[in-house]
Amino acid sequence: MIAEVIVDVAAHPIDRPFDYAIPAHLQVLIEPGMRVKVPFGNRKVLGFITAIKETTEFDPARLKPIHELMDVVPVLNKELLEMARWMKEKTVCFEIDALQVMIPSALRAKYEKRFVLNAPLEEIAEPLRIYFEKRPFVRSQDAVEVYGLLKKELNRGTIVADTDISQQTAVKKVRMIHIADSLEKLDSIEIRANAKQQVKLMEYMKNRVGQAIESSHMQKEAGVSLPTIYGLVEKGAAFIKNEESYRDPQLLTEIEKTHSLLLTEAQQVAFDAVERSLNTPKTFLLHGITGSGKTEIYLQTIDQVLKEGKEAIMLVPEISLTPQMTIRFKERFGDLVAVLHSGLSAGEKYDEWRKIQRAEVKVVVGARSAIFAPFENLGLIILDEEHESSYKQDDSPRYHARDVAIWRSEQHNCPVILGSATPSLESYARAQKGVYELLVLEKRAKNQPLPDVQIVDMREELRNGNRSMFSVPLAEAIRDRLEKKEQVVLFLNKRGYSSFVLCRDCGTVMQCPNCDISLTYHRSSELMKCHYCGYDEPVPHICPECESEHIRFFGTGTQKVEEELAKLVPEARVLRMDVDSTRNKGAHEKILSAFGQGKADILLGTQMIAKGLDFPNITLVGVLSADTTLHLPDFRAAEKTYQLLTQVSGRAGRDILPGEVYVQSYTPEHYAITLAKDQLYEPFYEQEMAMRRASGYPPYYYVVNIQFTHEDLMTASGYADQTVRYLQSQLSQSTIIIGPSASLIARVNNRYRYQCLIKYKKEPKLSDVLQQLIKIYRSEWLKKGATLSIDMNPTSVM
Ligand code: ADP
Ligand code: ZN
Numbered sequence: 053m054i055a056e057v058i059v060d061v062a063a064h065p066i067d068r069p070f071d072y073a074i075p076a077h078l079q080v081l082i083e084p085g086m087r088v089k090v091p092f093g094n095r096k097v098l099g100f101i102t103a104i105k106e107t108t109e110f111d112p113a114r115l116k117p118i119h120e121l122m123d124v125v126p127v128l129n130k131e132l133l134e135m136a137r138w139m140k141e142k143t144v145c146f147e148i149d150a151l152q153v154m155i156p157s158a159l160r161a162k163y164e165k166r167f168v169l170n171a172p173l174e175e176i177a178e179p180l181r182i183y184f185e186k187r188p189f190v191r192s193q194d195a196v197e198v199y200g201l202l203k204k205e206l207n208r209g210t211i212v213a214d215t216d217i218s219q220q221t222a223v224k225k226v227r228m229i230h231i232a233d234s235l236e237k238l239d240s241i242e243i244r245a246n247a248k249q250q251v252k253l254m255e256y257m258k259n260r261v262g263q264a265i266e267s268s269h270m271q272k273e274a275g276v277s278l279p280t281i282y283g284l285v286e287k288g289a290a291f292i293k294n295e296e297s298y299r300d301p302q303l304l305t306e307i308e309k310t311h312s313l314l315l316t317e318a319q320q321v322a323f324d325a326v327e328r329s330l331n332t333p334k335t336f337l338l339h340g341i342t343g344s345g346k347t348e349i350y351l352q353t354i355d356q357v358l359k360e361g362k363e364a365i366m367l368v369p370e371i372s373l374t375p376q377m378t379i380r381f382k383e384r385f386g387d388l389v390a391v392l393h394s395g396l397s398a399g400e401k402y403d404e405w406r407k408i409q410r411a412e413v414k415v416v417v418g419a420r421s422a423i424f425a426p427f428e429n430l431g432l433i434i435l436d437e438e439h440e441s442s443y444k445q446d447d448s449p450r451y452h453a454r455d456v457a458i459w460r461s462e463q464h465n466c467p468v469i470l471g472s473a474t475p476s477l478e479s480y481a482r483a484q485k486g487v488y489e490l491l492v493l494e495k496r497a498k499n500q501p502l503p504d505v506q507i508v509d510m511r512e513e514l515r516n517g518n519r520s521m522f523s524v525p526l527a528e529a530i531r532d533r534l535e536k537k538e539q540v541v542l543f544l545n546k547r548g549y550s551s552f553v554l555c556r557d558c559g560t561v562m563q564c565p566n567c568d569i570s571l572t573y574h575r576s577s578e579l580m581k582c583h584y585c586g587y588d589e590p591v592p593h594i595c596p597e598c599e600s601e602h603i604r605f606f607g608t609g610t611q612k613v614e615e616e617l618a619k620l621v622p623e624a625r626v627l628r629m630d631v632d633s634t635r636n637k638g639a640h641e642k643i644l645s646a647f648g649q650g651k652a653d654i655l656l657g658t659q660m661i662a663k664g665l666d667f668p669n670i671t672l673v674g675v676l677s678a679d680t681t682l683h684l685p686d687f688r689a690a691e692k693t694y695q696l697l698t699q700v701s702g703r704a705g706r707d708i709l710p711g712e713v714y715v716q717s718y719t720p721e722h723y724a725i726t727l728a729k730d731q732l733y734e735p736f737y738e739q740e741m742a743m744r745r746a747s748g749y750p751p752y753y754y755v756v757n758i759q760f761t762h763e764d765l766m767t768a769s770g771y772a773d774q775t776v777r778y779l780q781s782q783l784s785q786s787t788i789i790i791g792p793s794a795s796l797i798a799r800v801n802n803r804y805r806y807q808c809l810i811k812y813k814k815e816p817k818l819s820d821v822l823q824q825l826i827k828i829y830r831s832e833w834l835k836k837g838a839t840l841s842i843d844m845n846p847t848s849v850m
């Protein structure tokens with residue numbers, strides 16, 4: 053028998069399965085979807101079996117055999133193997149990348165160099181022998197001090213170099229102490245009276261005949277040490293068994309069971325529509341303003357799916373949203389829920405994944421990659437906040453979770469719900485055309501009015517002499533809420549953290565030496581950091597260019613706002629939520645739950661607080677600068693601004709207390725801002741569609757972004773130039789090719805970046821042409837140090 057294996061060598065110029073012979077002893081075990089170690093060139097690599105067959109076009113006698121089988125149960129099922137092939141086509145990626153992204157990172161290979169003894173021990177140099185006495189190999193990092201000697205032996209062939217492949221994270225095992233199952237047995241064991249610890253433990257065991265108890269637990273409960281337990285085990289009072297267990301990511305919040313709410317009329321209409329289509333591969337767009345009860349519909353439709361004995365995937369865009377969403381799902385479905393998000397450790401994710409694989413859970417709530425949950429019997433897939441760009445992976449494989457969801461819905465004959473208060477233009481356009489079925493929730497579930505949104509013209513403030521980042525009306529509103537003991541959310545519309553250092557004498561802005569981007573000031577560590585390559589250096593006290601001392605920090609990072617806020621309202625208790633304050637595991641949840649419990653008056657943060665917050669006491673939301681996203685050089689700038697403003701506004705007045713929102717802006721007349729004020733999605737959609745039509749962007753055109761990087765500027769632009777000419781000669785007249793041009797950030801990590809853009813409506817040859825381009829790249833440009841990336845339907849073209 054012969055196995056087709058996709059090997060873990062992504063840089064290899066040929067992206068196809070390789071044939072391997074299956075050794076006789078593996079023939080009964082082996083199945084597609086299992087991982088194997090196989091020889092490749094002169095090393096061993098990990099591979100995925102994609103098929104098993106009886107014949108090969110190569111000489112069967114010369115096929116290399118599979119070295120080792122790494123799984124006893126396939127890690128990928130038939131559907132996922134097929135999906136990898138589809139993703140390869142659809143996103144133009146390596147099949148190995150598609151396969152790897154579907155499994156938890158714990159299962160990805162860890163390669164380790166080692167030296168293996170290839171002759172009797174006595175034949176190698178004396179000082180080396182102790183290394184090989186216990187085992188026939190040593191790991192290269194354990195033998196650093198004798199490398200010289202090893203090298204000599206390598207040349208003689210008495211020792212050979214090898215790679216070992218292991219999993220990154222193992223199954224967690226706990227030591228279980230199984231107490232003997234009869235009292236007579238325990239009674240018959242003799243313990244010396246002065247062995248007080250053993251006497252104590254024996255008493256404990258006699259009260260727990262036949263039970264299995266985790267050893268650490270037993271140590272605590274019985275108040276004895278591990279050697280004492282071993283002592284009694286040796287005497288036959290118990291036996292030890294290492295058993296598999298799950299890591300338990302603890303939630304800070306108590307889980308109380310909740311039940312379905314009585315749906316409002318509008319919710320009922322939407323629910324019925326989905327319920328009627330539970331066995332149809334149909335996509336719904338659920339357009340409901342914030343607080344309109346979309347989540348309640350998700351919960352109840354999933355409940356319906358579970359009653360039919362099927363499973364559901366619930367995607368949420370970001371980890372910051374996950375704690376609250378997770379809690380709502382756990383409250384409803386208890387232990388039937390697995391959680392997969394980036395806040396978990398690799399081990400925890402692996403455990404959650406195994407629960408899915410073993411069908412111990414029925415619902416998964418998670419970020420983008422949870423779309424690959426290996427359920428066999430899917431009944432529903434939901435994407436909440438479907439417009440979020442985090443659903444698209446920004447490195448290979450560049451897949452969009454929405455596309456994968458729709459593909460899976462066709463395999464499983466089940467519906468997809470895309471939910472949003474501000475659908476992406478693409479999705480809304482599809483709903484208009486009838487490709488998706490549109491479901492609408494126009495009112496908030498508890499009938500609360502939408503918050504009252506004020507737009508503050510910051511130009512006016514400046515004219516009146518106010519130079520602070522808080523306008524007079526916002527400052528007054530903040531003071532007012534503090535007096536009333538209500539809560540405030542302040543939102544800094546900024547990407548990440550953006551204080552830079554500028555010399556006021558010569559105008560020098562501190563730049564990363566490797567990238568064309570300014571360094572960012574980090575107060576907590578007193579470092580200047582590059583957010584692209586990780587470079588850092590201490591904060592300078594004099595200008596590196598002109599040695600002036602007039603060097604200062606600019607920009608409005610959240611820490612800066614925090615300082616200003618302390619001047620404005622010194623008595624306020626402020627919580628900050630940004631990349632810096634949430635770096636530690638569980639930090640999001642801690643900050644949110646502290647705020648929920650009223651331990652602070654003001655929550656200050658970046659876009660990560662824009663979504664998901666649902667606390668009754670928030671009555672004021674302030675957006676410090678609405679313009680930041682608006683002026684990004686990106687065709688989605690207006691759409692993103694509209695989405696953000698709508699979402700932030702939705703945080704206020706979600707319960708009984710009415711909410712108020714202040715949006716500060718230097719361009720208050722822009723339609724993305726004025727229409728977001730009253731959440732007028734339809735007019736916004738119409739106007740933005742007109743803009744897109746005029747400028748030839750999605751959803752009127754499809755876009756492909758092709759980017760080259762190279763250490764040498766001319767080489768990078770040269771390949772981009774060749775590509776443009778090639779595309780022009782191959783693609784149809786109506787297709788527009790833009791470029792080549794330097795990318796917005798023209799250099800990262802000392803590599804120059806050039807790109808070109810394809811805009812097309814219909815391009816039947818596109819897939820073939822791109823595959824051909826990749827062939828040229830892999831056979832020629834790759835060797836010369838270039839990288840090529842192709843991004844189909846990019847979320848932005850910056
Ligand atoms: P969305 O997901 O659209 O933002 P949610 O489902 O979170 O909306 O609902 C907003 C609030 O209204 C929540 O506090 C939720 O418990 C409540 N709610 C939703 N549906 C109902 C209902 N049918 N009856 C009463 N309260 C509801
Ligand atoms: Zn200077």
Ligand code: ZN
Pocket residue numbers: 564565566567582583584585586587800801
């Ligand atoms: Zn850099």
